[in-house]
Amino acid sequence: MITRNGARVHDLVRFSVPAADDRLPPWVLRDRESAWGVVRRQSARADGGAALGLRGRERSERVAVEVTTSDILEVVAPEELITRPLSGTVNPGLARALSVLSSVDPQKLGGLVWGPTGSAGFELATGIPAVRETSDLDMILRADRPVTREVAGRILHFLLTLPCRVDCLLEIGRGAVALAEWAAGDGGVLLRTPSGPVLTKNPWQDCAS
Amino acid sequence: MQTFEFDFPGDRPATQRAHVGVVASADLEVLVEPSDGDSASVRIRTSVDGFDDVWRNVLERFFTRYGLTGSIEINDFGATPGVVSIRLLQALDQSTHDQTPESRA
Numbered sequence: 655m656i657t658r659n660g661a662r663v664h665d666l667v668r669f670s671v672p673a674a675d676d677r678l679p680p681w682v683l684r685d686r687e688s689a690w691g692v693v694r695r696q697s698a699r700a701d702g703g704a705a706l707g708l709r710g711r712e713r714s715e716r717v718a719v720e721v722t723t724s725d726i727l728e729v730v731a732p733e734e735l736i737t738r739p740l741s742g743t744v745n746p747g748l749a750r751a752l753s754v755l756s757s758v759d760p761q762k763l764g765g766l767v768w769g770p771t772g773s774a775g776f777e778l779a780t781g782i783p784a785v786r787e788t789s790d791l792d793m794i795l796r797a798d799r800p801v802t803r804e805v806a807g808r809i810l811h812f813l814l815t816l817p818c819r820v821d822c823l824l825e826i827g828r829g830a831v832a833l834a835e836w837a838a839g840d841g842g843v844l845l846r847t848p849s850g851p852v853l854t855k856n857p858w859q860d861c862a863s
Numbered sequence: 864m865q866t867f868e869f870d871f872p873g874d875r876p877a878t879q880r881a882h883v884g885v886v887a888s889a890d891l892e893v894l895v896e897p898s899d900g901d902s903a904s905v906r907i908r909t910s911v912d913g914f915d916d917v918w919r920n921v922l923e924r925f926f927t928r929y930g931l932t933g934s935i936e937i938n939d940f941g942a943t944p945g946v947v948s949i950r951l952l953q954a955l956d957q958s959t960h961d962q963t964p965e966s967r968a
Contacts, residue, residue: 713941714912772888792888821887832885842953844890850945853953 665693666779668728669721681710732769735778751818762812766795790819797824800858806837871903871926877933881957884950891939895958898934909939
């Protein structure tokens with residue numbers, strides 16, 4: 655799912671604050687003139703703008719805001735962040751995990767493109783501290799083509815060797831499933847789609863319909 | 864981090880243990896264990912504070928409709944009500960069927 659300006663779910667979007675200033679709570683992490691949000695999965699907008707999720711320092715500080723194309727200053731995809739180091743971090747395990755992933759043999763990740771999301775992706779894109787001591791590493795794998803449960807299991811096994819807990823989503827075009835859930839069993843899995851979560855046994859089959 | 868507990872009456876006992884969902888952002892895990900009695904004893908631990916009423920509504924709707932009874936533990940990491948409902952249905956399916964999931968349609 656892509657907005658007209660090319661932003662996809664998980665992309666980090668820098669937008670001009672004056673346009674949305676009266677809608678932003680005071681805790682939103684921002685620069686003087688702009689703030690950053692993450693494109694939400696429900697972000698289908700006919701006018702090419704984006705529905706963004708904004709964060710503050712606390713886990714409970716989250717707010718959704720809609721911005722129009724003309725407010726958008728910059729769009730950064732998670733996979734563009736993989737060579738950036740996390741500097742001065744409070745979470746050395748997470749920083750080391752990112753460092754390992756940045757130079758990993760692509761086969762360890764099933765040959766799939768990866769990118770950091772969540773607090774790590776936010777901090778790498780914006781330079782604004784967001785990672786906490788207790789943060790997991792959130793990441794996505796671009797899985798436009800089917801990934802077998804066996805391959806998912808091998809990727810999961812590798813991620814478990816990293817010095818930080820990793821929370822990985824398989825992004826499969828029109829939705830996403832948790833790598834751990836896909837790898838775990840042979841029953842139904844939860845597919846997150848722009849219109850809400852659904853249960854499916856074959857996420858890729860559903861995507862092709 | 865917030866913890867709360869609810870009890871709901873019901874008539875459809877869990878017959879086996881179930882564990883669904885994942886420990887991940889915007890997700891949750893649900894653990895079900897059979898127990899004696901005619902109620903569901905639900906204990907929720909959530910990483911996001913301040914949604915007591917939302918939890919009560921989502922759970923009340925589910926347990927009123929399906930009547931599942933047993934000991935139910937929910938560990939939440941900021942899931943939306945839609946995700947919570949689907950995980951509860953998975954847990955119901957696993958805990959009230961004695962077949963393995965793949966043997967059913």
